[in-house]
Amino acid sequence: MLTFPEDYFLGETRNDFYIEPMMKCVWAAQLEVLEVIREICERHKIQYFAAYGTLLGAVRHKGFIPWDDDVDLLMLRKDYDRFWKAAATELPGDYHIQTPYAVEDYSTSFGRVVNNWSISYDKERLLQYHGCPYIVGVDIFPYDTVPLNPEQEMRQIQTISILLSTFDHYKADPDSVQELLPDLEILCDTKFDRSKKLTSQLLQAVDRASKKYSNTKGRSVTHMAGNEDGTYHFNKEWFDSSILLPFENISLPVPVNYDAVLKTMFGADYMTPICSITHDYPFYKKQTEALKKSLVDRVKRGEQISL
Numbered sequence: 001m002l003t004f005p006e007d008y009f010l011g012e013t014r015n016d017f018y019i020e021p022m023m024k025c026v027w028a029a030q031l032e033v034l035e036v037i038r039e040i041c042e043r044h045k046i047q048y049f050a051a052y053g054t055l056l057g058a059v060r061h062k063g064f065i066p067w068d069d070d071v072d073l074l075m076l077r078k079d080y081d082r083f084w085k086a087a088a089t090e091l092p093g094d095y096h097i098q099t100p101y102a103v104e105d106y107s108t109s110f111g112r113v114v115n116n117w118s119i120s121y122d123k124e125r126l127l128q129y130h131g132c133p134y135i136v137g138v139d140i141f142p143y144d145t146v147p148l149n150p151e152q153e154m155r156q157i158q159t160i161s162i163l164l165s166t167f168d169h170y171k172a173d174p175d176s177v178q179e180l181l182p183d184l185e186i187l188c189d190t191k192f193d194r195s196k197k198l199t200s201q202l203l204q205a206v207d208r209a210s211k212k213y214s215n216t217k218g219r220s221v222t223h224m225a226g227n228e229d230g231t232y233h234f235n236k237e238w239f240d241s242s243i244l245l246p247f248e249n250i251s252l253p254v255p256v257n258y259d260a261v262l263k264t265m266f267g268a269d270y271m272t273p274i275c276s277i278t279h280d281y282p283f284y285k286k287q288t289e290a291l292k293k294s295l296v297d298r299v300k301r302g303e304q305i306s307l
Helices: 021-044 052-060 077-090 123-128 150-172 174-188 199-210 258-266 284-300
Strands: 012-014 017-019 072-076 096-098 111-114 137-145 220-222 242-247 250-255
Touching: 021 077, 021 111, 021 137, 021 250, 052 072, 052 242, 052 250, 052 258, 072 077, 077 096, 077 111, 077 137, 137 199, 150 174, 150 199, 174 199, 250 258
Parallel strands: 072 137
Antiparallel strands: 012 017, 096 111, 111 137, 137 220, 242 250
């Protein structure tokens, strides 16, 4: 279990942004999940890197970006597939894998390690995760080889785009997607099980399409679901090795050429902080609201509530 100075969990202002005490608890809990991932990766010699806001935070803030509430990692495809195989048998306690292959009704094409399936105010849980009762996790993104042939890349992009659009339509109107399945099966050379929900099956197809050229000699890699226009490329050699940078009270591996990676992700002026919250911050508000609704419903049914 990681140790933190007592004042770490106090609210504070960084870069003119106030971080509430519970967010500090959430950060600490996420670092505990990171430690579990690190242990698995070290046992199996799996290479991983801080990615996106986590990489930027390591370089610019030596920790979390003040207005960030999650942790992102990336792995090249070979390591990504090896990690999930190892994690399936080695994750401890109440930890779980979330991928399109492990969860039937999944919502993203990349994977995630979470510390539980539910919120808990159990004393042991709060102690283990530094006062955080919420479900916390770490996102892990696969980076795949970009084909050398631009026409192959464009067909790959179009296939993934069609699958992701179909996924979105299916969530909104499942019945409308059924008539599209024969064409999708031809496009992806696969079969969909019509007796089950299609959400994870569509995302599995995205994953298979993403790694189609991973064993080729392409010089670039990318997260395929983010390569919509064919320009989101990273030189493969940027990920040949890693260096460790401080991140809060631990160290995180970052790409050896992190400057080039960050310029590709965020532009040349990435060291200039700009407060930009791109999703529902903080994420745990949704969990709190869901818990409140559940408790209200139980009270209405006359159930006894104990915490």
